[in-house]
Amino acid sequence: MRSVYLDNAASTKIRKEVLDYLVECLEKYYANPSSVHSMGRESRVMLEKARATVASLLNVKTQDILFTSGATESNNLAIRGLLSKTDKKEIITSNIEHSSILKLMNRLSDEGYIVHYVKTLPNGQVDVEDLKKYLNTNTALVSVMAVNNETGVRQPIDKISKLLANTGIYFHVDGAQLLGKMEVDPYLLGIDSMTGSAHKFYGPKGVGVLYLRDDIPVEKLIYGGPQERNKRAGTENLDAILASAYALELAYKNxxxxxxxxxxxNRYLLSKLSDKCIVNGENRIDDILSIQVKGKNIQTLLPMLDMKGIMVSGGSACMSGSLSASPVLIAMGLSxxxxxxxxxxxxxxxxTKEEIDYFIDCLEKM
Known part of the structure; x- marks a missing residue:
């Protein structure tokens, strides 16, 4: 049976060059970067080279970059860390964030924080005017994603950044669907912390890239050794980190x-969609499309496509196991x-275009 993978927002296939480099690193740099002997020091040098590579691509300082297990951990570390350095108790976010943000917000609410959820416009963007209403002297942090993982809609990060300039309010951005697809300058945008995940840009799973301003002394989530500037304990996943930095370097180079x-x-796929299909959202990146298929539902459509060897999803891979209607689309005003x-x-x-033709042909016959 033919296999067509159209779920790259969930995870990408590792680049061949990156896979080869990963294997090379596994064979060569197996010493612990914290060890003081020569091989340990060599591993440490490679780790810091990877950090410098990522920092250079993002145009930030080397000490601003931390490596974690993924974007979920990075989101938790950044937000928990930033909040630990302020007595303010109000947070602003949206209903269309990744589950790693929303579940954390639920927990923070239980702990006494007041969490405000900004409205989402029908085009899929958060409502900046609504966000303005919640800003006050007790606002500690604003957390808004750069690109929505279900619709591909780019969020107005630049406008939000201008609102927060010189307010002392921390600005966290979940950049998991942005990093490796578009150039981004956190300093220029006034972002205090931003997350990324290597398996979203053709790198290995298990590596998170966290930009966190080094001048903000955050409280760590994991206690143990002094790794990652004493902000994230535990032996670094060195081989995967090196491969991830290389994957990001290739993403920028190409x-x-x-x-x-x-x-x-994207253009080809849109040109092939029939009238029974509607694309949700506007101002999207080209990688992600949320497509309404009239007269169908995901409970039957996804298994039918899977039987044809076509891999798509009903929304975020982290939440799609329930096969229920997407909260993101509901927030946009869809029924x-x-x-x-x-x-x-x-x-x-x-x-390939041939794969898109096969997908469209199967979709039309269902």
């Missing part, structure tokens, strides 16, 4: 050509029926 390729795949008929198609560098 960004112009690869973004053009994804853009063309339960419309949300329940929407699938997420996410394109990647390994996809």
């Amino acid at each position: 960004m112009k050509d690869e973004r053009a390729y994804i853009k063309e795949l 339960e029926e419309e949300a329940n008929s929407s699938i997420r198609v996410s394109l990647g560098l390994h996809n």
Whole structure:
């Protein structure tokens, strides 16, 4: 049976060059970076080179970059850390954030924080005017994602940043669907912390990239050794970190050509969709499309596509096991029926127009 993977927002296939480099690192740099002997020191040098590579690509200081197990841990570490350094008790976020943000907000609410959820516009962007209403002298932090993981809609990070300038309010950005796809300058945008995940940009799983301003002394979540500037204890996943830095380097090096390729795949897919399909959201990145399929529901559509060898999702991979209507689409104003008929198609560098033709043909016959 043919296999067509259109779930790249959940995870990408590791680049061949990155896989080869990962294997090389596993064979060569197996010593603990904290060890004081020569091989340990060599591992430490490689770790710091990887950190410097990521910092250079983001145009930030080397000491601003931390490596974690993924974007989920990074989101928790950044937000918990930032909140530990202020007595303010109000937080502003949105209903369309990743579950690692929303579940954390639920917990923080239980702990006494007041969490405000900004409205989402029908185009899929958070309502900046609504956000303004919640800003006050007790606001500790604003957390808004850069790109929505279900719709691909780019959020107005620049506008929010301007609102927060010189207010003393921390600004956290979940950049998991941004990093490696678009150039970003956290300093220029006034972002205090931003997360990314290597398996979203053709690197290995298990590595999170966290930009966290070094001048903000945060409280760590994991206690133990002094790794990661004493902000994240535990022996570093060195081989995967080295491969992840290389994956990000390649993403930046090839960004112009690869973004053009994804853009063309997006254009081709849109041109092939029939009238029974509606794309949710506006101002999207080219990689992710949330598509309503009239007369269908994800409970039957996803298994049917899977039987044809087509891998898509009903929304976030972290939440799609329930096969229920997407809260993100509901927040955008879609009805339960419309949300329940929407699938997420996410394109990647390994996809082809022939695969899109096969997907469209199967979709039309269902």
